[in-house]
Amino acid sequence: MSNFTIPVGPLHVALEEPMYFRIDVHGETVNNVTINAGHVHRGIEYLITKRNVFQNVVLTERICSLCSNSHPQAYSMAIEQIAGIKVPPRAEYLRAIADEIKRVASHLFNVGVLAHLVGFESLFMHVMEVRERMQDVKESIFGNRMDIGANTIGGVRYDIDPERIGYLRAQLDALVPDVEEIIDLYHTDNSILRRTRGIGVLSHADALDCGVVGPVARAAGVNYDVRVKAPYAAYDRLEVPVHVLHDGDVWSRAMIRLMEARTAIDLIRQCLDALPDGPTVATAERPAIPPGEAIAKCEAPRGELIYYVRMTDSPKPERVKWRVPSFLNWDALGIMLKQAKVSDIAIIVNSIDPCISCTER
Amino acid sequence: MSIMPNDIEARLLEAAPAGIQYRATTDDKSVVTAWCTLSSADNLLPVGRRLKDMGARLSTITVFQPKAPPAPPKPKEGDPPPPPVTFFGGIVSDGKGYEIHYHFDIDGDTLTVTAHVGTGGSIDSLTPLYRAADWPEREAMELYSLVVRNHPNPQRLFIDSGIEGAVFERLIPYSTLVNSAASKSIWEKIMAQTGAPS
Numbered sequence: 001m002s003n004f005t006i007p008v009g010p011l012h013v014a015l016e017e018p019m020y021f022r023i024d025v026h027g028e029t030v031n032n033v034t035i036n037a038g039h040v041h042r043g044i045e046y047l048i049t050k051r052n053v054f055q056n057v058v059l060t061e062r063i064c065s066l067c068s069n070s071h072p073q074a075y076s077m078a079i080e081q082i083a084g085i086k087v088p089p090r091a092e093y094l095r096a097i098a099d100e101i102k103r104v105a106s107h108l109f110n111v112g113v114l115a116h117l118v119g120f121e122s123l124f125m126h127v128m129e130v131r132e133r134m135q136d137v138k139e140s141i142f143g144n145r146m147d148i149g150a151n152t153i154g155g156v157r158y159d160i161d162p163e164r165i166g167y168l169r170a171q172l173d174a175l176v177p178d179v180e181e182i183i184d185l186y187h188t189d190n191s192i193l194r195r196t197r198g199i200g201v202l203s204h205a206d207a208l209d210c211g212v213v214g215p216v217a218r219a220a221g222v223n224y225d226v227r228v229k230a231p232y233a234a235y236d237r238l239e240v241p242v243h244v245l246h247d248g249d250v251w252s253r254a255m256i257r258l259m260e261a262r263t264a265i266d267l268i269r270q271c272l273d274a275l276p277d278g279p280t281v282a283t284a285e286r287p288a289i290p291p292g293e294a295i296a297k298c299e300a301p302r303g304e305l306i307y308y309v310r311m312t313d314s315p316k317p318e319r320v321k322w323r324v325p326s327f328l329n330w331d332a333l334g335i336m337l338k339q340a341k342v343s344d345i346a347i348i349v350n351s352i353d354p355c356i357s358c359t360e361r
Numbered sequence: 362m363s364i365m366p367n368d369i370e371a372r373l374l375e376a377a378p379a380g381i382q383y384r385a386t387t388d389d390k391s392v393v394t395a396w397c398t399l400s401s402a403d404n405l406l407p408v409g410r411r412l413k414d415m416g417a418r419l420s421t422i423t424v425f426q427p428k429a430p431p432a433p434p435k436p437k438e439g440d441p442p443p444p445p446v447t448f449f450g451g452i453v454s455d456g457k458g459y460e461i462h463y464h465f466d467i468d469g470d471t472l473t474v475t476a477h478v479g480t481g482g483s484i485d486s487l488t489p490l491y492r493a494a495d496w497p498e499r500e501a502m503e504l505y506s507l508v509v510r511n512h513p514n515p516q517r518l519f520i521d522s523g524i525e526g527a528v529f530e531r532l533i534p535y536s537t538l539v540n541s542a543a544s545k546s547i548w549e550k551i552m553a554q555t556g557a558p559s
Binding site for chain 2: 038041043081210211224226229230231232236294295308310312318319321323328330331360
C-alpha cells in the first residue's frame with residue numbers, strides 16, 4: 001500500500017465552513033492530520049476595540065450564527081460585572097430560555113448533518129424538519145431565525161406574554177415525542193451505529209490533556225458543564241442534569257447532543273413554570289461603564305465560552321478576548337482522526353460540531 | 362459552591378517567590394473569580410506547574426498592550442523628572458509592553474495569572490505543560506511581536522505567512538486587509554506575474 005497526502009478543503013462538500021486539512025494516509029488509513037486555519041479570519045477582536053460597549057452587543061452576536069446567543073450573553077455578563085449591574089430575575093430566566101432554545105436547534109442541526117454524512121438522507125431531512133419547529137419558535141418569539149437579539153447589557157430585549165408562553169409550551173409538547181423518537185433511532189438503527197460506534201475515539205485521558213469542552217468532553221467522561229460548575233442567569237435555580245458517556249466516539253458525542261436537546265426542553269419548561277414577574281432590564285438608560293476588567297463564562301451549545309473584557313475610561317473596550325469551545329476541540333480532532341478510515345473523516349470532523357467562524361473570528 | 366482552595370494565595374506565592382498580587386471575588390451564585398499578578402514573568406512556569414498539579418485547566422490566554430497612562434505635567438525647572446509609571450514588578454507602562462493573562466479554570470472557578478513583559482521581551486511557553494496553550498500562544502505571536510520561548514510549533518495559526526506579523530501593533534490599510542479584492546489591483550498583480558493572455 002502506498003502513502004498519499006489528501007487535501008480536504010478549504011472548500012469541501014462535507015464542510016459547512018472553510019478549513020483546510022492536509023491528511024497523510026497509508027492506503028485507506030489516516031496517519032497524520034495537519035490543520036491549516038484562517039480562511040474566515042475577520043479581525044473581529046480588533047474591530048471590537050473600535051466600537052463602543054453597546055455597539056459590541058450587536059457585533060458579538062455576529063461572530064457565529066449557531067451559538068449567536070451565547071456571545072452577546074457572555075459579553076454582557078462581563079460588562080455587567082464591571083459596572084456592578086444586577087440583572088433582574090425575570091431577565092435571568094428569559095436569558096436561560098433563549099439559551100436553551102438555541103441549544104435545541106444547534107444540537108439537532110449537528111445530529112441531522114451526521115445522518116446526511118452517514119448517507120441516511122431521509123433521517124437527515126426528518127431531523128431538520130423537527131428542528132424547523134425550533135426555528136419557527138425563534139421566528140415567532142424573537143422575530144429572527146438565527147441571530148435572535150435576545151441580550152442587552154443589564155437584561156434582555158424581549159419578553160413573553162401568556163399567549164406566547166402558551167405557544168411555546170405547545171411547540172415543546174409537539175417536539176418531545178419527535179426528539180424521543182430520534183433518540184431511539186440513533187440508539188438502535190444499524191446504519192447509524194455501524195458508522196459511528198468506535199469511530200473517532202477520544203479517550204478520557206486525551207480529553208483532559210487537550211482540555212476539550214462541551215459535548216466532546218462529556219462524551220469522553222469529563223463531567224463539566226458551565227451551567228452547573230459556574231452557574232449564571234437562572235441556572236442556579238434550575239435542575240440541570242449533566243449527561244456523561246464514556247466511550248468518546250462519534251456516536252457518544254451525537255447521543256450527548258440528543259440527550260441535551262431533550263433536557264433543554266425540560267429546562268425551558270422549568271423556566272416557564274418559575275418565570276417571575278418584574279422588569280426585563282436593569283435600567284432603561286444606557287448605564288455608565290466604569291474602568292475595570294471581568295471574566296464571564298457560559299455554556300454555549302458546543303461547550304464553555306469564556307470572555308475577558310478590559311475597560312478603561314473610554315467608552316470603547318481596551319481589550320475583549322473570547323475563546324470559543326471549538327478552539328480547543330480542533331486539537332483533539334488530530335487524535336480522533338489517527339488511524340481512522342478515509343471514509344470516516346467527514347463524520348469525525350462533524351462530530352466535534354466545529355464552528356470555524358467562531359474559531360477564527 | 363466554590364472549590365477554590367483556601368490557601369491558593371499561599372500556594373501561588375510559594376511557586377512565585379518574586380512576589381504576587383492576589384485578589385478574589387465571589388459572586389451571588391458562589392462562583393469565585395481570582396486574579397494573580399506575577400512580579401516576575403520568569404515565575405510563570407512554576408506557577409503553571411503548581412496549578413497543573415491542582416487539576417487546573419487552561420481556558421485561554423489574553424495578550425494586549427495596555428495604553429500608556431497620560432503624561433505627567435512637566436516638572437518645574439530644577440526638579441527631577443517624575444519616575445516612569447510601572448506595572449507591578451517594575452515593567453514600564455509605556456503602551457508598548459505586553460500584559461498577558463492566563464485564564465485557568467479550577468472546576469468552574471476562574472483564576473487569571475497575569476504577567477508583564479516589556480517591549481521586545483519574551484515569555485516561556487506553557488504548551489509543554491498545557492496542550493490548550495498551543496493555539497493561543499501561536500495566535501499571540503502572530504498578533505503581536507511577543508516572542509514565546511520554547512514553543513514546540515511556533516508556526517502561524519490564522520494569518521498567512523506571506524503577511525508581515527504583529528498585525529495588532531500597526532495600522533493596516535483597508536485595501537491590504539481585503540487583499541485588494543475591492544479594486545482591480547489583484548488582477549494587475551496576477552497579470553504582472555503571469556503575463557497578459559495572448
